[in-house]
Amino acid sequence: MQVTTFSPRTASLFTQDLELQPGSALLRFGAARPRPAGRFDWSGDGAVAWLDEPRGHVWSVGEPAAAAGLMLRAAHQLPGKIRGFTGPRGVDALLGRHLAVTDPVAWAFRWTLDEPPLHPGEEQVRELGEADHSELRAFLGKHSPAHSTGPGSSDVSRWAAIRGPSGRLVACGALSTLRDSGAPLLASVATDAALRGQGLGAALTSWLTRHAVRRQGLCTLWQLADNTPADRLYTRLGYRDEDPCVAARISTC
Structure with missing residues (x-):
């Protein structure tokens, strides 16, 4: 059986060892290492964030307040380019104190090896x-x-x-x-x-x-948090459920 392995970690998303902690599988499996040329990312204080530039979507992992701070920094650094985000539960309310956050949806990022x-x-x-x-x-x-x-x-x-x-x-x-x-x-x-x-x-x-x-x-998937039949199925198939997330839009108007 041939298995594809991911490259050794490098700065900057992987300097805090967040990818080794529960709730951080989105970083462990979702962020390329080494860093792709031209990727915008931010790191510090127990959180990391990186930008999917074509979609204008920021992904974040870590402590909610720190993640919200990084996403706010991204929005200020790249005005008008951040149209949405996915991050730890609670980050939508924190970010909403400073930006026009709309349409929050609770998800679980699930994975199996x-x-x-x-x-x-x-x-x-x-x-x-x-x-x-x-x-x-x-x-x-x-x-x-x-x-x-x-x-x-x-x-x-x-x-x-x-x-x-x-x-x-x-x-x-x-x-x-x-x-x-x-x-x-x-x-x-x-x-x-x-x-x-x-x-x-x-x-x-x-x-x-x-x-x-x-x-x-490995295999990964996204599951709506309130989808009970899907939750039972994915659990039965061995998918881990340790990574609760929230996704929302940011209005740039």
């Missing part, structure tokens, strides 16, 4: 190619309109699906990447609305997780 137990139905999963993209777009548009990524995205390394007896798609999902580090990220898992509750999404999630762990040594 282990292959899940074999799930019934995994034998039905097949990889999809570019010829299937139109079908995928139509399926996601109907059964998961708010999907996080779509066919043709440069971040996606693999699409997989389950087809029903008639050959039509009944479930699909992708392995995308965390933009800064390239670590595998489970994305856009969707099931036919009429067939939910039959384990199709679970089988697909298990298959994609196994694929990522075998090739890159």
Whole structure:
């Protein structure tokens, strides 16, 4: 089994050893090391932050007050360029004292280093190619309109699906990447609305997780904090739940 390893740490995000602490997996797996050329990042006082410049999105890990301070510094240093953030729970309220913070959503960043137990139905999963993209777009548009990524995205390394007896798609999902580090990220898992509750999404999630762990040594995903069925599934598949986050927008008006 070939496993991709991440490069040794360098300054500046990795000088406080935050990546070794509980609740900091987003730093450990999500921030590239060594530092990519041109990346804006900030560090100090028990927190770190780094910028996904194309999206104008700041990621942060650490103690909430310190994280809020770093994100405020980023907003002042790069006026008009910071449009959103993800950070430790509570940072939205702290940052909201100084900036126009809107639409906060609680998330959990979850991860696993282990292959899940074999799930019934995994034998039905097949990889999809570019010829299937139109079908995928139509399926996601109907059964998961708010999907996080779509066919043709440069971040996606693999699409997989389950087809029903008639050959039509009944479930699909992708392995995308965390933009800064390239670590595998489970994305856009969707099931036919009429067939939910039959384990199709679970089988697909298990298959994609196994694929990522075998090739890159880990798999990550984002879960809405109040999604109880997803929480049970991901826990059953071995995903750790130690990294509560909040994401929100920043109005630049």
